[in-house]
Amino acid sequence: MAGEQRLLLENARQLVLVCGRGEKYLLQAGMASLAVLQNASLVVGQDGYIKAVGPADVIRNQFSGATFERKIDCTGKCVLPGLVDAHTHPVWAGDRVHEFAMKLAGASYMEIHQAGGGIHFTVEHTRKATEEELFNTFKHRLERMRRAGSTLVECKSGYGLNLETELKMLRVIERAKQSMDIGISSTYCGAHSVPKGKTATEAADDIINNHLPKLKELKLSGEMHVNNIDVFCEKGVFDLDSTRRILQAGKDIGLQINFHGDELHPMKSAELGAELGAQAISHLEEVSDEGIAAIARAKCAAVLLPTTAYMLRLKQPQARKMLNEGVIVALGSDFNPNAYCFSMPMVMHLACVNMKMSMNEALAAATINAAYALGKSDTHGSIEIGKQGDLVIINSSRTGQMGAVTDSGQ
Ligand SMILES: N=CN[C@@H](CCC(=O)O)C(=O)O
Numbered sequence: 001m002a003g004e005q006r007l008l009l010e011n012a013r014q015l016v017l018v019c020g021r022g023e024k025y026l027l028q029a030g031m032a033s034l035a036v037l038q039n040a041s042l043v044v045g046q047d048g049y050i051k052a053v054g055p056a057d058v059i060r061n062q063f064s065g066a067t068f069e070r071k072i073d074c075t076g077k078c079v080l081p082g083l084v085d086a087h088t089h090p091v092w093a094g095d096r097v098h099e100f101a102m103k104l105a106g107a108s109y110m111e112i113h114q115a116g117g118g119i120h121f122t123v124e125h126t127r128k129a130t131e132e133e134l135f136n137t138f139k140h141r142l143e144r145m146r147r148a149g150s151t152l153v154e155c156k157s158g159y160g161l162n163l164e165t166e167l168k169m170l171r172v173i174e175r176a177k178q179s180m181d182i183g184i185s186s187t188y189c190g191a192h193s194v195p196k197g198k199t200a201t202e203a204a205d206d207i208i209n210n211h212l213p214k215l216k217e218l219k220l221s222g223e224m225h226v227n228n229i230d231v232f233c234e235k236g237v238f239d240l241d242s243t244r245r246i247l248q249a250g251k252d253i254g255l256q257i258n259f260h261g262d263e264l265h266p267m268k269s270a271e272l273g274a275e276l277g278a279q280a281i282s283h284l285e286e287v288s289d290e291g292i293a294a295i296a297r298a299k300c301a302a303v304l305l306p307t308t309a310y311m312l313r314l315k316q317p318q319a320r321k322m323l324n325e326g327v328i329v330a331l332g333s334d335f336n337p338n339a340y341c342f343s344m345p346m347v348m349h350l351a352c353v354n355m356k357m358s359m360n361e362a363l364a365a366a367t368i369n370a371a372y373a374l375g376k377s378d379t380h381g382s383i384e385i386g387k388q389g390d391l392v393i394i395n396s397s398r399t400g401q402m403g404a405v406t407d408s409g410q
């Protein structure tokens with residue numbers, strides 16, 4: 001093949017495709033044995049999409065007449081798809097180190113929240129911050145995520161709670177979408193907490209009657225493209241009925257449902273998510289057996305967040321049971337002022353040690369399944385022809401026990 005291509009990655013010791021047959025997600029058996037090429041090369045075209053992947057000698061012959069803007073010798077190295085972080089709260093002002101001290105002294109997350117701290121504390125500071133201040137700290141956080149290997153990140157609003165500040169946060173996220181070299185899936189999370197002075201029902205009414213119509217208007221005018229809708233479905237925050245109303249109204253304006261559920265108390269959030277056709281539910285530390293069966297049937301991804309269980313000393317989500325029962329398990333960092341972790345490699349490590357996932361399962365959960373949780377596994381989450389050329393090169397000859405070794409290209 002002739003012509004100018006953008007990038008050639010040559011002669012990688014391992015090229016970890018994750019999957020190679022257009023799978024939208026991987027389940028237990030597929031996660032246990034990932035697709036890997038040995039001594040392989042890869043070409044990214046001028047449009048940023050993967051043009052070819054296969055054994056090094058085959059690619060060399062196929063592209064003998066081509067020129068490349070950049071060539072990287074990957075001898076002895078390993079190439080992975082860019083990592084996908086399926087759950088973050090990265091736009092905020094004001095740190096919560098004092099609350100860490102309170103937690104170490106025995107206070108629970110909900111005790112701090114009910115006393116007006118936690119999310120409320122961050123809301124106060126985020127409302128006061130300028131758009132520029134929020135953008136600058138957000139940009140820095142995204143850069144650190146990218147340095148740790150994340151190339152697609154879900155980013156939530158949710159520290160405004162009123163329309164003005166929620167829009168300010170979403171504008172900041174939109175600006176990063178347009179200007180930064182990292183993929184973003186944006187989430188409206190105006191129901192992250194009940195704002196002071198309102199009941200949950202009043203807050204739900206405000207969201208349905210004022211916030212969502214504004215988002216629809218901004219979408220129609222092309223000013224803002226929000227992808228997902230989120231609610232913190234939790235005892236003392238939004239109950240099942242308010243959650244249902246808000247999520248359904250979001251779905252009605254074209255947002256994907258992707259929400260916080262069954263974190264601190266069993267709420268039947270998973271059952272609700274399955275009923276509403278949610279793309280994903282996060283946390284699920286307190287999910288019921290029926291909830292696990294329901295999300296497996298509904299093909300609703302479970303986004304597990306090992307940093308939260310670690311930080312808050314919660315019981316671990318039942319990753320093994322979910323995997324055994326056919327749930328699409330994904331991972332996220334849950335980066336927020338209470339869980340300050342930029343690194344999906346650290347998240348994968350915690351998932352292995354604390355949630356008893358294997359290394360292969362953790363990698364699949366942080367790539368193809370996390371992309372599925374964001375409705376983006378057509379274009380992200382694996383190394384396949386036609387997908388976006390989001391790649392990580394690691395200075396190591398292998399990533400773990402990859403299992404299936406494929407010697408032919410696609
Ligand atoms: N549980 C709700 N939301 C976040 C925490 C946000 C915060 O404490 O600021 C979470 O996913 O862990």
Ligand SMILES: [Zn+2]
Pocket residue numbers: 087088089260282334
């Ligand atoms: Zn969260």
